[in-house]
Structure formats: C-alpha cells, structure tokens
Amino acid sequence: xxxxxxxMTAAVALLSLALGAAGPAPxxxxxxxxxxxxxxxxxGWMVGSPPPPDRQxxxxxxxxFQFPALRWSVAHFRELMPTMNISRGVGAPVPLPRAxxxxxxxxxxxxxxxxxxxxxxxxxxxxxxxxxIVLHHGRIVYERYFGALDERGQHGAMSVTxxxxxxxxxxxxxxxxxxxxxxxxxxxxxxxxxxxxxxTVRQVLDMTTGLQYSEDYADPxxxxxxxxxxxxxxxxxxxxxxxxxxxxxxxxxxPQGEHGAxxxxxxxxxxxxxxxxxxxxxxxxxxxxxxxIWSRLGAEQDAxxxxxxxxxxxxxxxxxxxxxxxxxxxxLLRNNGRFQGQQxxxxxxxxxxxxxxxxxxxxxxxxxxxxxxxxxxxWWVTHQADGAFMARGVHGQRIYVNPxxxxxxxxxxxxxxxxxxxxxxxxxxxxxxxxxxLGKTPR
Amino acid sequence: xxxxxxxMTAAVALLSLALGAAGPAPxxxxxxxxxxxxxxxxxGWMVGSPPPPDRQxxxxxxxxFQFPALRWSVAHFRELMPTMNISRGVGAPVPLPRAxxxxxxxxxxxxxxxxxxxxxxxxxxxxxxxxxIVLHHGRIVYERYFGALDERGQHGAMSVTxxxxxxxxxxxxxxxxxxxxxxxxxxxxxxxxxxxxxxTVRQVLDMTTGLQYSEDYADPxxxxxxxxxxxxxxxxxxxxxxxxxxxxxxxxxxPQGEHGAxxxxxxxxxxxxxxxxxxxxxxxxxxxxxxxIWSRLGAEQDAxxxxxxxxxxxxxxxxxxxxxxxxxxxxLLRNNGRFQGQQxxxxxxxxxxxxxxxxxxxxxxxxxxxxxxxxxxxWWVTHQADGAFMARGVHGQRIYVNPxxxxxxxxxxxxxxxxxxxxxxxxxxxxxxxxxxLGKTPR
Numbered sequence: 001x002x003x004x005x006x007x008m009t010a011a012v013a014l015l016s017l018a019l020g021a022a023g024p025a026p027x028x029x030x031x032x033x034x035x036x037x038x039x040x041x042x043x044g045w046m047v048g049s050p051p052p053p054d055r056q057x058x059x060x061x062x063x064x065f066q067f068p069a070l071r072w073s074v075a076h077f078r079e080l081m082p083t084m085n086i087s088r089g090v091g092a093p094v095p096l097p098r099a100x101x102x103x104x105x106x107x108x109x110x111x112x113x114x115x116x117x118x119x120x121x122x123x124x125x126x127x128x129x130x131x132x133i134v135l136h137h138g139r140i141v142y143e144r145y146f147g148a149l150d151e152r153g154q155h156g157a158m159s160v161t162x163x164x165x166x167x168x169x170x171x172x173x174x175x176x177x178x179x180x181x182x183x184x185x186x187x188x189x190x191x192x193x194x195x196x197x198x199x200t201v202r203q204v205l206d207m208t209t210g211l212q213y214s215e216d217y218a219d220p221x222x223x224x225x226x227x228x229x230x231x232x233x234x235x236x237x238x239x240x241x242x243x244x245x246x247x248x249x250x251x252x253x254x255p256q257g258e259h260g261a262x263x264x265x266x267x268x269x270x271x272x273x274x275x276x277x278x279x280x281x282x283x284x285x286x287x288x289x290x291x292x293i294w295s296r297l298g299a300e301q302d303a304x305x306x307x308x309x310x311x312x313x314x315x316x317x318x319x320x321x322x323x324x325x326x327x328x329x330x331x332l333l334r335n336n337g338r339f340q341g342q343q344x345x346x347x348x349x350x351x352x353x354x355x356x357x358x359x360x361x362x363x364x365x366x367x368x369x370x371x372x373x374x375x376x377x378x379w380w381v382t383h384q385a386d387g388a389f390m391a392r393g394v395h396g397q398r399i400y401v402n403p404x405x406x407x408x409x410x411x412x413x414x415x416x417x418x419x420x421x422x423x424x425x426x427x428x429x430x431x432x433x434x435x436x437x438l439g440k441t442p443r
Numbered sequence: 444x445x446x447x448x449x450x451m452t453a454a455v456a457l458l459s460l461a462l463g464a465a466g467p468a469p470x471x472x473x474x475x476x477x478x479x480x481x482x483x484x485x486x487g488w489m490v491g492s493p494p495p496p497d498r499q500x501x502x503x504x505x506x507x508f509q510f511p512a513l514r515w516s517v518a519h520f521r522e523l524m525p526t527m528n529i530s531r532g533v534g535a536p537v538p539l540p541r542a543x544x545x546x547x548x549x550x551x552x553x554x555x556x557x558x559x560x561x562x563x564x565x566x567x568x569x570x571x572x573x574x575x576i577v578l579h580h581g582r583i584v585y586e587r588y589f590g591a592l593d594e595r596g597q598h599g600a601m602s603v604t605x606x607x608x609x610x611x612x613x614x615x616x617x618x619x620x621x622x623x624x625x626x627x628x629x630x631x632x633x634x635x636x637x638x639x640x641x642x643t644v645r646q647v648l649d650m651t652t653g654l655q656y657s658e659d660y661a662d663p664x665x666x667x668x669x670x671x672x673x674x675x676x677x678x679x680x681x682x683x684x685x686x687x688x689x690x691x692x693x694x695x696x697x698p699q700g701e702h703g704a705x706x707x708x709x710x711x712x713x714x715x716x717x718x719x720x721x722x723x724x725x726x727x728x729x730x731x732x733x734x735x736i737w738s739r740l741g742a743e744q745d746a747x748x749x750x751x752x753x754x755x756x757x758x759x760x761x762x763x764x765x766x767x768x769x770x771x772x773x774x775l776l777r778n779n780g781r782f783q784g785q786q787x788x789x790x791x792x793x794x795x796x797x798x799x800x801x802x803x804x805x806x807x808x809x810x811x812x813x814x815x816x817x818x819x820x821x822w823w824v825t826h827q828a829d830g831a832f833m834a835r836g837v838h839g840q841r842i843y844v845n846p847x848x849x850x851x852x853x854x855x856x857x858x859x860x861x862x863x864x865x866x867x868x869x870x871x872x873x874x875x876x877x878x879x880x881l882g883k884t885p886r
Contacts, residue, residue: 046753046754049690049718049721049722049727049755050688050690050753050754050755051753051754056753056754058752059525060677060678078521078525078526078527078528078747079525079526079527079750079754080525081525082502082521082522082523082524082525083521083522083526084521084522085521085597087595089595090536090594090595090743090744090765090767091536091743092535092536093533093534093535151533152530152532152533154528234503234677234678235503235677235678245493247492247493275492278492279492284492300533300534301533301745302744302745304521307522309501310489310493310494310499311489311493311494311499311522312492312493322533324533
C-alpha cells in the first residue's frame with residue numbers, strides 16, 4: 001500500500017488545526033519514515049530540559065504539524081495552544097470489563113486494491129496507529145498503545161469531533177429544542193447574509209449545503225487556510241485584516257450551487273452547527289458535551305477541546321480524549337444511547353444515524369473507496385448489512401460501530417497523509433474482517 | 444479592613460503569570476468592587492456566542508488579569524494559554540469522607556490590626572474566596588464555592604505551586620537523588636555563570652540566594668517583567684532580543700549580596716529548582732508530580748500547569764488543581780506523607796518542613812504580619828505551638844496544615860490585591876481560630 005503514503009506537503013504542514021477527511025488519494029511520492037522509524041518517543045520530541053533546538057516544536061511556526069513531528073503533537077495539543085476542559089465529573093469511572101483475546105493479531109484481510117493478505121498486527125504499523133481498542137459486547141477484547149499515547153494520555157480526535165457535535169445537534173432535534181427544517185438564520189441571525197443563512201439545520205447536519213469553500217490543502221488559495229487563520233488563538237499579525245474568530249469567518253462564507261443537492265464534506269458546517277447549538281442551549285459544545293454525555297458515560301478522563309481567541313470551541317475538529325473514553329462514546333451509540341439504565345442519547349438519534357443520509361447526494365462527492373455510503377448527523381454510514389457506521393478524522397482517527405457484530409473500535413493514529421483515503425485500504429477491510437470474526441463468537 | 448484593599452495597578456494587571464506573595468501592603472486607594480459586585484458569573488466574562496466585546500478576555504493584551512476580570516481567569520487559565528496535564532491516573536478517586544458542621548460560619552475572630560470581630564462567613568467575602576474546604580481528621584467539615592469555581596473546576600494555585608515544587612525537591616534530597624549541599628551548577632552547568640551557579644540546592648530550596656531580582660510590581664524596571672516576558676508562551680515580538688524561555692532567563696540573573704544571608708522571596712528560585720529536578724530525574728515537575736504524588740493521592744481530577752514556549756512547566760506559579768485535590772495534598776502532608784498505607788512523601792520531608800528554616804534569615808525580609816516565621820522547602824512555617832505551616836499564593840491562594848488540631852484548609856481566591864499582606868489580616872486569625880475551635884472536638 002506504499003503508494004498511498006506520501007509525506008505531508010509544506011502547505012499541509014502549516015495546517016494549524018487539521019480538518020477534513022475528504023479528497024482523492026495523493027499522488028505517489030517518496031515513502032516517508034515508517035511507523036517504527038517515525039516513533040515520536042524514539043525521535044525525542046520535546047524531551048530534555050530544555051529540548052534540543054531540533055527537537056522543539058511550536059504552534060506558531062507550524063513545525064508541530066509536520067510529519068513526523070505531528071506524531072508527537074497529536075497527543076499534546078494542549079501543550080501548544082489554549083483549550084477548554086470537558087469535565088467527566090468527579091465520581092468514579094465505570095471500568096470497561098476486560099476479556100482480552102489472542103486471536104486478533106493474526107487475523108488476515110486483503111487491503112482494498114491489494115492482492116496479498118495482511119495481518120491485523122501488520123495493519124497497526126501500516127496505519128501509524130497510536131492506540132486502538134476493540135470492544136465486543138462492551139468488553140475490551142484488544143487494546144494497544146504506541147509512541148506518544150498511553151492509557152493516561154489524550155489524543156486529537158480531529159474530525160471525529162464532527163460526529164460528536166452532530167450527535168449533540170441531533171439530540172436537540174430529537175428533543176424538539178432544534179427544528180431541523182428551520183433555516184440557520186432563524187437561530188443565528190448573524191449568518192443571514194452568508195451562504196448558511198437560508199440552509200436548513202438538516203442540510204448543515206448532513207453537509208449538503210452549497211458553499212464556496214475548499215478544503216483542498218494542495219491549493220494555497222483554498223478557503224480552509226483563511227478559516228484556520230481566523231480560528232488561530234494566537235494574536236494576529238499587525239497587518240491582518242481578516243476575520244478574527246470562527247464565528248467571524250463563518251459569516252464570510254459565500255454560496256455556491258444549491259443547498260440539498262450534494263454531499264460536500266466541509267468543516268465549516270460543523271462549526272455552524274456548534275454556533276446553532278450554543279444559541280439553542282446557552283451552552284457551547286464543550287459545556288453541553290460535558291453536561292449531557294461526558295459526565296454520564298463512566299469516563300475515566302476529562303476530555304478537552306481547542307478554542308479560538310474568543311473562547312469558542314472548534315466544533316469541527318478540536319476534541320481530544322483518552323482512547324478508552326472514545327470507545328465508551330462509540331459503545332453508547334451501539335447501545336442505542338443507553339448506559340447503565342439511563343437513556344443518555346435518545347434512541348431516535350441512533351436510529352436516525354443508522355438509517356443514514358441521502359446516498360445519491362453522497363455519491364456525487366466521488367469517494368471511490370466508500371461506495372454506497374451516506375453521511376447523517378455528521379456520521380459516515382456504510383449501509384452494509386451489518387449496519388456499520390463510523391466517525392472519521394484526518395490522519396486515521398476513527399470510531400467504528402458495528403451493531404450486528406456488537407463490535408466497537410476506537411483508533412487514534414498519526415498517519416503521514418491527512419486524507420483517510422490513504423489509510424482506508426488498510427483500515428476498512430481490517431475492521432470489517434475483525435467484526436465478522438468476533439461476530440461469530442457467542443456473547 | 445478596607446484599607447488593605449486596593450485596585451490592581453496597570454502594571455500588575457499586565458502581569459502575565461502572577462508570581463510573588465511578598466511586599467508591603469499597598470497604600471490606601473479607592474475601594475474596588477466587593478466580592479458580590481465583582482462576582483465573575485454575574486459579570487458574564489466570556490459568556491455568549493460570541494461573548495460581547497467588553498466581556499472578552501485575552502491573554503496577549505493582559506485584559507484577562509485585570510481586576511475584576513481576573514476573578515474569571517484564575518479558574519480558566521487553560522483557555523488562555525498552553526498547559527501540560529498532570530494525570531491523576533485513570534482509576535477511581537478516593538472520596539474524602541464528609542462530616543459537615545454547621546458551627547463554622549458563625550465563628551468569630553478579630554482581624555489582625557482590627558478592633559471588632561468578624562465572622563468566618565464574613566471573612567469569605569472579605570477575602571474574595573472562590574472556594575474553601577476544611578478537613579478535620581481527614582473529613583470534610585466545610586466546603587463552599589463561589590463565582591467561577593465549583594467542585595468540577597480547576598483554579599490557579601499561583602505560588603502555592605512553589606510548595607509543591609519544593610516538596611518534590613525535598614523528596615529527592617531525602618532519597619539521596621539530590622545533595623542539598625551541592626552547588627546548583629553541579630546539576631545545571633548552564634547556570635554556572637549566573638547568580639545561582641555557586642548557590643547550594645539548600646539555599647535555593649529555602650530562598651536564601653542573593654539575587655539581583657525584584658518582584659516589586661510597582662517598579663516597571665523590576666526583573667519580574669523580563670522573567671514573565673521570557674516565559675510567555677506566545678510568539679515574541681519581532682524586535683524582541685531577550686531570553687525566550689524560563690531557562691534562558693534564569694541564566695541571566697546576576698548576584699546581589701551573599702547566598703545564605705537572608706530569606707528573599709523570589710520566584711526564580713522555584714524555577715531553578717524545577718530545572719534541577721528535571722536534570723536529576725529526567726522528568727519535568729509536571730511529569731514527576733503526576734508520577735510521584737498526583738496519581739497516588741486518590742485525586743478526583745487531573746491537575747495542570749502552564750508552560751513556556753519550550754514546554755517547560757512554570758514551577759514557580761503555574762499549577763492549577765481542583766480544590767478538593769489541593770486539600771488532599773495538604774492532608775497528605777498532615778499525615779506525614781502517608782496515604783492508604785503507602786509512604787508517598789518520606790516522613791523526613793514533612794519533619795524537615797515542620798522544623799522550619801532559618802528564622803533569623805526570615806526576619807530580615809521584614810514581613811510584619813508574619814513575625815517569627817520561617818521558610819523551608821518552599822513552605823511558610825509559623826513556628827506556632829500547634830505546628831501550623833502553609834503554602835501561599837498571590838490573590839489569596841492557600842494550603843494551611845495544622846498538625847496539632849488535625850486541620851487542613853485549602854482556599855482558592857481572587858482578591859484584587861496580589862500580595863497576601865492584603866488578605867492575611869482576615870485570613871491568618873480566621874484559620875487559627877477555626878483550628879482552635881475544631882481542635883477541641885474529639886476525633
């Protein structure tokens with residue numbers, strides 16, 4: 001699968017808060033360091049008192065997000081920028097029961113587009129895995145950590161954040177606190193003259209808005225750079241004239257095409273949803289996530305989220321969590337929103353995600369590796385018979401929920417290529433093969 | 444006690460990471476808002492989507508640390524700047540038993556220098572208390588939160604951080620990993636030509652180094668400003684020529700007077716100790732604190748610490764914790780370093796703190812409100828018959844340990860005046876009166 005692996009370009013390296021999961025597989029380039037050679041502990045980033053100059057990483061010069069340095073940074077975002085806590089509360093965590101299995105590492109699957117089989121264990125390195133945990137019927141059957149992550153660490157969820165924000169939005173819809181048929185401007189009048197103003201909340205939740213907004217990192221004029229600059233919490237350069245926060249930026253997005261016509265994966269939708277949520281509840285997504293989910297989930301660690309200079313959480317990509325807690329969130333979805341006898345997320349929300357979105361609209365986006373899929377409430381839905389759906393974030397972040405097999409997989413990774421198209425070939429068939437394998441085991 | 448309360452000056456307001464607890468009481472000035480009128484929740488800092496411009500606080504312009512805004516900021520440091528986590532681990536916290544008493548609020552005491560008595564309840568507002576908890580024989584007998592703090596929140600410990608750093612240093616001395624008689628330069632050669640080079644580790648631990656270093660916030664040329672600027676994690680101005688990290692700054696400190704001659708409360712000693720600790724253990728103070736204490740204390744929240752642009756924790760003032768966890772740390776000291784049958788801090792360390800430092804050296808510093816006290820391992824020792832000692836941080840942060848009365852008090856506050864001389868008159872006699880009162884109660 002080496003042809004899917006390419007070094008990050010300088011442009012991508014400057015990405016201050018990596019965003020999308022879309023885009024075609026990158027063209028063939030010289031192979032970057034492999035997982036073992038790029039191990040962040042081995043490379044010694046930010047180790048020493050002080051660290052040697054060539055091992056110091058900074059937010060402001062973008063050095064922190066160049067491969068292989070990004071392998072350290074994804075587990076240390078809070079050391080580089082301001083963040084907001086997402087409290088788990090102060091009670092006892094609810095431990096995940098353990099029933100570790102030894103028949104997983106040797107499991108074989110054929111990568112997408114490949115000929116020869118690969119083992120599960122080999123896929124971990126191929127995907128630059130930082131941590132992976134597999135739950136079967138709610139029990140930990142597999143758990144591994146590498147490099148800069150361990151069970152006490154926290155890792156950037158990147159665009160998996162969107163699925164969390166989307167879940168909160170869908171909860172408010174199910175509870176009648178948001179009307180999915182209403183226009184964005186009904187909730188956020190400041191967006192009336194932007195592209196979002198006449199889009200419905202549903203179109204935002206499913207990313208079928210028509211926006212003049214590109215997340216093509218290869219294009220220096222792509223709007224994603226202005227969005228990142230606006231949300232950058234550091235002081236702006238003196239000659240900077242642009243928007244100074246996520247909210248200011250969102251008001252500048254221009255329309256392109258029709259709302260509702262096609263799926264178009266654009267992070268700004270998630271941040272608009274975050275704004276809508278804040279207006280509907282009086283709480284930002286960090287506060288609402290703590291109150292409604294994180295403090296009721298048995299979590300063992302607080303989570304956190306990056307913020308812009310006005311304290312607004314990055315609803316499209318700023319979440320950081322412990323790996324086990326990410327799995328707890330996936331397990332909550334698998335259990336139709338129930339945990340310890342409490343309905344934390346309405347079952348209707350999970351049903352709605354599982355039914356999926358508009359597959360014809362999704363097809364227009366041209367994801368060759370994701371045929372027949374759809375996008376609903378900011379979750380990726382496979383429409384496979386086993387009902388699998390997932391959350392996806394750049395560089396390999398995942399939550400995989402397979403209802404039929406009773407399997408949940410949470411993975412944190414630091415793949416050199418941002419786009420998940422680079423790791424899907426060694427991820428999707430591996431996860432499905434494991435679900436099939438575990439699904440044969442009685443409960 | 445109104446004459447002790449003065450508004451922060453513009454110079455103090457710019458203080459990027461507030462430091463000292465020393466200095467004389469400020470001159471009389473118009474009274475600032477009282478505790479109720481300055482309540483940060485009532486004032487609505489950083490509330491709204493986005494917050495109104497006059498309620499937005501930023502790190503880079505210093506607005507966050509002007510009174511009354513600082514009352515919000517002390518509970519939200521991580522939202523303003525990079526921080527490093529201090530993990531409690533992922534297991535269950537050990538709850539502090541509760542045996543709440545109703546006879547505390549009405550307790551009366553006479554403020555230092557005052558005539559008429561004040562009640563304990565009145566002292567809470569007088570001291571701009573954000574949270575206070577009282578343990579007696581390890582049980583919570585009193586607990587209150589105000590303003591921006593609650594049981595799930597975290598608050599800046601300010602110079603209470605020094606006592607934590609000092610405890611770590613003293614632990615390493617007790618274990619033979621540091622030799623208190625050795626010179627600083629033996630551990631940190633980079634400091635050889637600075638004032639610290641020929642000081643002993645003991646002189647650093649007890650702050651009897653002779654340094655040309657002023658923490659007088661009223662003096663715009665005081666060295667504290669250059670120190671703050673060096674440690675500021677934001678990018679430096681283009682024309683900035685000075686030191687770019689705590690470690691770089693420490694190398695520039697010049698000698699003044701003799702080491703060992705007098706106690707002189709200067710934050711830089713704590714940061715030198717942090718550097719020594721890092722060299723002796725290969726771990727910075729955050730990592731060591733997590734490993735040696737925070738993960739073994741039954742803590743219910745992770746703590747965190749602010750960092751400079753090289754990732755170095757601010758060992759002199761950057762710690763933030765939950766209030767109950769701060770009390771757990773105090774209780775650990777009261778129990779001679781033992782918790783649940785484990786000796787977490789060597790008893791010799793607590794004994795050494797309780798014996799105190801050089802009282803004659805301390806007297807030379809001229810603390811009128813602290814007669815007969817001393818400073819040892821970065822703890823303030825009263826030398827009262829009850830053995831009380833404490834940690835002190837600007838704006839009213841405290842840990843008070845009274846061995847004879849089996850009382851521990853942890854307090855977070857946001858007094859408009861940085862110097863503790865402004866709140867000592869309504870703090871010291873209140874804490875002592877409560878200890879006497881509780882000490883009469885059988886276990």
